[in-house]
Amino acid sequence: MAVLIITAVIALFPMYWLFANAFTPISGTPPLTPILVPAFRLDNFQRLLGGTKYYANWMLNSLIVALTVTAWHVVFDTMAGYAFAKRRFPGRNVLFWILLSTLMIPIHVTLIPLYIITRRIGLIDTLGGVILPGTAVVFGIFLMRQYIQTLPSELEEAARVDGAGEFRIFWEIILPLCKPAVAALAIFTFVRFWNDFLWPLIVLNKAQNYTLTVGVANLQGEFMTDWGVIFSGAALAALPMIVFFIAFQKYFLEGVRMGAIKG
Amino acid sequence: MRRFIRKHGWSYAFILPSLLTFTVFVLAPVVWAFIISFQEYSLARGGAWVTPFYKNYVTAFTQFGGVFVSAIRNTLVYTLFTVTANILIGLILASLIQPLSNWLRTFFRAAYYLPAVTSALIIGLTWAYIFNAQWGFANYLLRLVGLPPVRWLSDPDIALGSVTLSAVLTVPATAVVLFSAAMGSIPREYYEAAELDGAGPIQRWWHITVPLIKSTTLYLVVIYTIASFEVFERIYVMVPSGVGNSTQTIVTQIYNNGFKDLNFGVASAQAFVLFVMIAAVAVLQFRALRSDVEY
Numbered sequence: 380m381a382v383l384i385i386t387a388v389i390a391l392f393p394m395y396w397l398f399a400n401a402f403t404p405i406s407g408t409p410p411l412t413p414i415l416v417p418a419f420r421l422d423n424f425q426r427l428l429g430g431t432k433y434y435a436n437w438m439l440n441s442l443i444v445a446l447t448v449t450a451w452h453v454v455f456d457t458m459a460g461y462a463f464a465k466r467r468f469p470g471r472n473v474l475f476w477i478l479l480s481t482l483m484i485p486i487h488v489t490l491i492p493l494y495i496i497t498r499r500i501g502l503i504d505t506l507g508g509v510i511l512p513g514t515a516v517v518f519g520i521f522l523m524r525q526y527i528q529t530l531p532s533e534l535e536e537a538a539r540v541d542g543a544g545e546f547r548i549f550w551e552i553i554l555p556l557c558k559p560a561v562a563a564l565a566i567f568t569f570v571r572f573w574n575d576f577l578w579p580l581i582v583l584n585k586a587q588n589y590t591l592t593v594g595v596a597n598l599q600g601e602f603m604t605d606w607g608v609i610f611s612g613a614a615l616a617a618l619p620m621i622v623f624f625i626a627f628q629k630y631f632l633e634g635v636r637m638g639a640i641k642g
Numbered sequence: 643m644r645r646f647i648r649k650h651g652w653s654y655a656f657i658l659p660s661l662l663t664f665t666v667f668v669l670a671p672v673v674w675a676f677i678i679s680f681q682e683y684s685l686a687r688g689g690a691w692v693t694p695f696y697k698n699y700v701t702a703f704t705q706f707g708g709v710f711v712s713a714i715r716n717t718l719v720y721t722l723f724t725v726t727a728n729i730l731i732g733l734i735l736a737s738l739i740q741p742l743s744n745w746l747r748t749f750f751r752a753a754y755y756l757p758a759v760t761s762a763l764i765i766g767l768t769w770a771y772i773f774n775a776q777w778g779f780a781n782y783l784l785r786l787v788g789l790p791p792v793r794w795l796s797d798p799d800i801a802l803g804s805v806t807l808s809a810v811l812t813v814p815a816t817a818v819v820l821f822s823a824a825m826g827s828i829p830r831e832y833y834e835a836a837e838l839d840g841a842g843p844i845q846r847w848w849h850i851t852v853p854l855i856k857s858t859t860l861y862l863v864v865i866y867t868i869a870s871f872e873v874f875e876r877i878y879v880m881v882p883s884g885v886g887n888s889t890q891t892i893v894t895q896i897y898n899n900g901f902k903d904l905n906f907g908v909a910s911a912q913a914f915v916l917f918v919m920i921a922a923v924a925v926l927q928f929r930a931l932r933s934d935v936e937y
Contacts, residue, residue: 380738382734382735382738383735383738383739383750386731386735386754386813387750387753387754389811389813390753390754390756390757390812390813391753391756391757393757393765393768393769393772394756394757394760394768396768396771396772396779397764397767397768397771400771408776408777409771409774409777410777411776411777411782412782413777413779413782455659455660456660458656458657458659458660459656459657459659459660459661461656462653462656462657463657466652466653466656467653468650468653468654469650471653474657474661477669478664481664481668481669481672483868483920483921483924484668484672484917484920485868485871485872485913485916485917485920487872487893487896487913487916488671488672488675488910488913488914488916488917489667489668489671489672489675490896490900490901490909490913491675491678491683491900491906491909491910491913492670492671492672492674492675492678493667493671494900494901495674495683495685495906496666496667496670496671498685511663511667512667514663514667515663515664515666515667515668517660517664517668520660545652546652549656570759573761574760574761574762574763575761576761576762576763576874576875576878577874577875577893577897581901592761592763592764595763595764595767596763596767596878596879610771613764613767613768616761616764617760617761617764620759620760620761621756621759621760623759624752624755624756624759625752628748628752628755631755631759632748632751632752632755632819635755635815635816635819635820636819636820636823
């Protein structure tokens with residue numbers, strides 16, 4: 380028990396210290412005796428939101444990116460997962476095998492062609508350029524296929540006998556049955572793209588177009604001496620995911636077990 | 643044809659959107675990256691084959707006094723320590739929370755998992771603050787016990803160690819959750835039988851728990867190894883300068899060559915070196931899984 384508590388403290392301390400600093404007024408260099416108990420004041424945050432021109436833009440941009448990519452995956456990964464799990468069609472196994480074989484290819488291999496493609500279609504320095512490659516992550520298809528394979532086929536067949544259209548069968552029967560898997564997929568996709576850094580860093584150039592991670596990484600260059608602003612910027616970027624986690628904790632831990640995330 | 647469409651049309655319609663983005667943003671780029679790794683590519687003029695065809699791969703290893711070789715070595719050192727620590731810490735913590743009540747188990751799982759939902763970037767920044775030479779928490783601790791301050795992130799002999807330490811001290815959330823789930827699914831009878839035979843708790847742990855969660859261990863080793871091979875954010879924010887190349891890793895090299903020097907051919911060649919390393923890990927996993935334990 381003692382070991383568990385000590386590790387929990389070590390695990391949480393860096394984040395705690397960040398928040399303690401963020402909620403204590405610091406205008407220049409942080410004090411030499413570390414702040415361990417926050418003053419619960421918002422001075423730093425006020426300067427952050429008042430003094431940095433674009434912090435609110437960055438949050439909005441991250442929200443747009445994460446929501447769009449998540450919506451795409453919830454709908455289209457479920458569709459594809461359903462087709463691969465329940466429907467028979469020529470080429471199914473070959474296509475599935477091709478998708479599967481690319482799973483372990485690191486994104487770093489495709490970065491350069493992706494950059495060239497994004498440039499050619501004129502999406503450099505736009506959110507579209509951040510979003511589009513995000514829709515091509517195939518992991519969700521496997522998650523959904525795996526889950527849908529476990530569902531019974533009777534409802535679907537009964538609806539087909541009753542003359543329901545194929546799309547209606549998917550939308551009104553399959554999708555509602557997939558709720559637990561969809562919840563895990565949605566949560567992990569959202570967190571992953573909210574936290575995404577390397578690709579946005581490459582695509583986005585102008586400060587007002589940054590996503591939150593890219594913006595926060597640049598705060599230090601811009602506010603070299605005002606550590607209060609830097610701390611509060613980092614803390615405010617982490618806060619939504621922490622709240623999100625506490626609210627949906629059950630789905631997160633369930634999702635880890637379904638194999639939805641590494642971390 | 644019409645019958646074929648009526649029969650299979652919907653199936654293809656269902657996979658079409660995914661297949662389309664997959665082809666444009668994964669499949670084509672992978673093939674293209676392989677081609678570019680044998681070319682000199684400029685955004686204005688396009689690609690031109692290099693001679694000999696493997697020139698970029700040679701340049702990848704020889705440019706700037708062989709910094710890529712150091713980058714691979716740094717990445718492997720980082721990986722070795724991080725993966726070993728992650729697996730051991732994950733295993734120990736999962737074993738310790740196993741006998742607790744449901745409520746406590748969920749509490750600890752959640753506490754350990756919380757940092758994992760925060761972006762690698764913010765975690766890296768936070769550690770950069772802790773290791774700040776002037777006002778960081780690490781040097782404060784040293785001061786408390788009367789030791790001189792350390793230049794954690796600017797001393798080339800120490801910087802890689804500091805970054806690795808920060809990764810080691812970040813609790814391996816996935817490992818705790820997955821180990822804990824795997825342990826929960828081991829039948830109780832095994833332990834009861836062993837207890838009747840007079841096996842102590844440590845013996846039971848070593849002879850029952852550890853062997854029976856082998857496939858989980860293997861899976862975790864693979865995902866942590868791949869993630870460590872790809873380490874970037876942590877390095878990018880903690881030691882942006884590379885500290886005289888002492889903290890260059892494979893991905894920082896790909897990033898520098900590709901997006902700072904616009905040397906696409908060499909960057910692609912380096913990306914394929916990373917790909918081969920990851921593929922090798924995956925093959926090893928596949929081999930090991932064939933001799934798997936069933937229960």
